[in-house]
Structure formats: structure tokens, C-alpha cells
Amino acid sequence: MSFQVGDELAAKTFLINxxxxxxxxxxxxxxxxxxxxxxxxxxVGLENVIAHGMFTMALAGRYVSELAGGSxxxxxxxxxxxxxxxxxxxxxxxxILSAKVSAVEGNQIKVDLIAICDxxxxxxxxxxxxxx
Amino acid sequence: xxxPDVVGRTYKGANSFTVSQESITNFxxxxxxxxxxxxxxxxxISISLTESQALLQESGLDWTRxxxxxxxxxxxxxxxxxxxxxxxxxxxxxxxxxxxEIVTVRSDLHSGNELLISSWSTLVVRA
Numbered sequence: 118m119s120f121q122v123g124d125e126l127a128a129k130t131f132l133i134n135x136x137x138x139x140x141x142x143x144x145x146x147x148x149x150x151x152x153x154x155x156x157x158x159x160x161v162g163l164e165n166v167i168a169h170g171m172f173t174m175a176l177a178g179r180y181v182s183e184l185a186g187g188s189x190x191x192x193x194x195x196x197x198x199x200x201x202x203x204x205x206x207x208x209x210x211x212x213i214l215s216a217k218v219s220a221v222e223g224n225q226i227k228v229d230l231i232a233i234c235d236x237x238x239x240x241x242x243x244x245x246x247x248x249x
Numbered sequence: 250x251x252x253p254d255v256v257g258r259t260y261k262g263a264n265s266f267t268v269s270q271e272s273i274t275n276f277x278x279x280x281x282x283x284x285x286x287x288x289x290x291x292x293x294i295s296i297s298l299t300e301s302q303a304l305l306q307e308s309g310l311d312w313t314r315x316x317x318x319x320x321x322x323x324x325x326x327x328x329x330x331x332x333x334x335x336x337x338x339x340x341x342x343x344x345x346x347x348x349x350e351i352v353t354v355r356s357d358l359h360s361g362n363e364l365l366i367s368s369w370s371t372l373v374v375r376a
Contacts, residue, residue, distance in 0.1 A: 137279070144272075144279035145295045170317045171294050175280045178290040182282065188327060191290040195321035242319070245290075 118186070120218045120226045120249065126184055128215035131176045133168050133204055141172045155206065165205050170198035173212060173239055177232055180214040184228065185247035192225065192248060197241035202234050210234060216245075224249045255308040261337040262300060270330035288328035293366045294320070297356035301338040301370060308340065310352065310374060318351065318371040326365050328358070335359050341369070348376035 138152050147169055150157040158166045174196050182188040204210050213233045220227040230243035268288070276292050277285045306312055328334070341353045351373055358366040 131281070140279040144275040146299055147295075171291060171298075171320065172280070174320060175276075175289065175291045179280050179282045182284070182290065187287075188282065188284055188289050189287045191327070192324050193322065194290050194324070195319065197319040198317050 120221055122218050122221055124218040126216040126218070126228065128213055129180055129183070131180070131212045131214065132209040133172070133176075133202060133212055134209050135166065135204060135206055138166065138168055138172065138204060141169060141175070145169070145171065145175075147171065163201070163203075165203050167201040168204055168210075170201075173198075173202055173232060173234075174243075176212055177214055177230055177240060177243060178245075180216070181228070181230070181245040181247060184216060185226075190248040191245060193244070193246035195245075196230070196232075196243040198239075199241040200234075200237050200239045202239050212239070219244070221249075252309050255340050256343050257340065258304075258308075259337055259339040260300070260304045262335050265333045265335045268328050268330055268332040268334060273328070273330055286329070290322060290324060290327070291320075292328060293322065293356075293358055293368060294370075296334065296336055296358065297338065297368050298370065300336045301354040301356055304338045304340070305352065305354065305372070310350075310372075314375045316373045316375060318373045320371070321369045323367045324365070325367075326363070328365060332360050332365070334365070350374040350376075 142148050152169050215231045216228040219229045227246045232240040273288045274285045282289050338356045341355050343352045353371045356368050
């Protein structure tokens with residue numbers, strides 16, 4: 118696939134729910150209870166359980182891997198965690214990822230990513246570079 | 250409050266450890282990634298955050314008040330099963346903004362002399 122500056126790449130929706138947060142906690146080792154235990158999350162002033170920022174970023178990474186045609190082509194990836202993804206029990210929360218090509222430098226493709234949840238951007242300054 | 254003397258200090262893991270196929274597969278499954286032949290781009294966080302958590306706790310940071318502010322990866326070569334990794338972590342900066350302490354930790358993952366991944370985690374310690 119060839120990429121040109123300004124290309125808007127197909128958006129993709131990912132679903133986040135409590136079971137996925139538990140699986141991510143186990144796979145990543147981040148067992149902070151704010152990502153699993155509703156009572157605990159509320160006790161520290163959160164609205165409800167929130168997703169690990171790194172889980173949201175990992176899903177964005179999966180999206181970038183798909184754009185690139187494989188995880189092995191991803192070279193740079195960065196994001197700021199601007200808003201929490203709130204995950205109430207029994208609900209699939211939709212995370213919508215989209216990307217726009219910001220630069221093409223030799224065989225390196227740079228994209229700006231947008232991650233939206235409940236109509237709010239949950240990642241800021243999200244960028245990735247992958248090999249064409 | 251973090252001891253300012255720790256800025257610039259590097260902790261090199263004493264032991265190398267081997268990346269297992271099981272850990273890559275579990276991480277890939279958890280994020281719905283079908284390809285398990287290489288580690289997904291953010292996989293190394295499971296290594297680097299564990300390493301830097303230990304460093305930061307030794308440095309006097311209250312981990313219970315930490316929020317992840319931002320994250321960056323530079324991947325020179327993705328991790329694969331069987332890689333023998335040593336992780337070194339450095340506190341690159343620590344500053345106070347609006348009463349919150351903001352700490353940036355860099356983690357370098359080497360296999361032998363080859364640098365595979367550098368990553369930067371900015372952590373915000375809520376006042």
C-alpha cells in the first residue's frame with residue numbers, strides 16, 4: 118500500500134469491557150485495582166473503573182500494526198493520556214481510532230492518530246512511525 | 250517527594266531474562282492482535298514499568314499517587330520469543346508543576362550490545 122501526506126486512513130472501532138481489562142492486567146502485570154474494582158475506583162474519586170492508559174495505547178498500537186501491515190514494521194509510537202476511558206460493568210465501550218498521514222520520509226510513514234471514546238479524545242499528541 | 254539526587258541515575262537490571270512466547274501470546278490475545286510471531290509495539294511496557302517502578306520506589310516516590318502522563322517508544326527491532334534482555338532505567342527529569350511532581354523515566358532494553366527498544370514514561374505524582 119502506498120501512503121501520501123494528508124491521506125486519511127480507514128477508522129476502526131475497538132470494544133473495551135471489564136473482562137478485557139482483567140485480561141490486559143494479567144498480560145501486562147499492571148494490577149492497579151482502579152482498572153478492575155469499581156468500589157476501589159470510586160473510593161479514590163473516580164467516576165467508575167477506568168481502562169489502563171496503556172491498554173488504550175495498546176489498542177492504538179494494534180491499529181497502527183494493521184495500517185503498517187505488521188507489528189514488526191512499527192518504529193515509533195507515542196501518546197499522551199489526556200482523558201480516562203470509563204468502563205462501567207456490563208458495557209462494551211467503543212474506542213474509535215483513525216489516522217492521517219503527516220509525513221512520508223523515504224520508507225518511513227508518519228501518522229497522527231485520533232482516539233475517540235464517547236465523543237471525547239482520550240489520547241493527545243498520538244503519533245506513530247512505521248516502515249512502508 | 251522524589252530525592253533530587255536520583256535524577257540522572259541509571260539502574261541496570263542485574264540479570265538478563267528471556268522473553269517467552271507465552272508472555273507475547275498472552276499480551277497479543279489481551280489486545281486482540283492475531284500475530285504472535287513478534288511482540289506488539291507496546292509489549293515492552295510490561296518489562297520497563299516493572300523495572301522503573303522498583304527504581305522509583307527506591308527513590309522515594311509514592312507509587313499509589315502515580316498517574317501515567319505520557320508514553321513513547323522507539324523500536325529498533327521488535328522483541329521476539331527467546332530474546333535475552335537487560336533493562337536499564339534512568340530518571341531523566343523530575344520537576345514540579347502546579348503542585349504535581351512530574352517524572353520522566355527512560356528504559357533501554359538491550360540484547361547483548363544491541364539496543365532493541367528505548368521507551369520514555371512520564372509519570373505524574375498527584376499532590
